[in-house]
Amino acid sequence: MSRQANRGTESKKMSSELFTLTYGALVTQLCKDYENDEDVNKQLDKMGYNIGVRLIEDFLARSNVGRCHDFRETADVIAKVAFKMYLGITPSITNWSPAGDEFSLILENNPLVDFVELPDNHSSLIYSNLLCGVLRGALEMVQMAVEAKFVQDTLKGDGVTEIRMRFIRRIEDNLPAGEE
């Protein structure tokens, strides 16, 4: 909240380690509070959703991007603008489904997992599941229902981290006037 009002689109320098450690503390606390990993995953997703529905306004206010006309455009904006702005990385977009309603975000280097080793008793924990929630929440606010899930994770021995995004529908009821 000590944010100065004149911050532009350029991101402010902050310690990424502090961020990584804070996220780590959050996840470990959730692991202590909940019995099984499924509940932790669900909780992370819920938290992410709550972040996403607010973050989208910050994103739109600073990035000056307009409404996207198709899902490909949305994918581009997410990868090249949003991830760049908030995590400082640019995931690549691959594996489009033939219908154009599904794609994968490949994160070469996920800043959330910098110091993390997943212990054996948490094999089904989706450590970065917060990101899926953020994506879902943010897109819901611009009238797009999507499903986001991790299909590969470097923490689980995969080569890269992959988030699979699936477009479900446009939420016509919430469309503001003059945006048809």
Added chain:
Amino acid sequence: MAIFSVYVVNKAGGLIYQLDSYAPRAEAEKTFSYPLDLLLKLHDERVLVAFGQRDGIRVGHAVLAINGVDVNGKYTADGKEVLEYLGNPANYPVSIRFGRPRLTSNEKLMLASMFHSLFAIGSQLSPEQGSSGIEMLETDTFKLHCFQTLTGIKFVVLADPRQAGIDSLLRKIYEIYSDFALKNPFYSLEMPIRTFPHGGQPSPCARPLRNQRAAKTGTVELQEKTMLTRPTRSNPEEKSQRALIWSDSTPLTNLLMA
């Protein structure tokens, strides 16, 4: 800077923030002795002049202040009923300020949601498909600028017709909204924005900024004016209405002061 008012309207058409920063021009203050040679009447919870137009005081004007103390509805700031007070010869001579009645909080709520509907009607009336809603509304004395975000929140600014740079002001207000309203974890979406969450204590971030800005730009005087136009807290009923939308010191105030 000739910005008169700022409104923030949520997706559903509810007013969630409102700020005025102007002193009404057509005001007349005069000292009276008993008996009062004007006829006052109570109309719509306000004391209006019903008869006796003179010296810039017009029929329909409301009593705004008595002896320099603001009047809110039919009560003065210190809790006295206006008509009763003016009926008592012991209180004379008395100086009364008259002027055009200001909009009450409830009227603002109503007008904001009406504008929300007009905005939608605007886009439906369009002969072209996919037109936006009302972006600007022009009158002799002010221009209304409206910016709707992709998520459906409207930022409305009333400004002098010649005032330039409103588009960037609207973007700036959007940024401030996303910073100071949405990043406050205790703010719930779509709800009125208040920066005095705990019984009148300004949030720690608002105050230093406000003072610092005021000191830097020397706008203390303007700030005081805004304070005068603020409704007072005496009447409990008014207070609760007020709590709906008024917030006293916000980053936005700072922006407009700067």
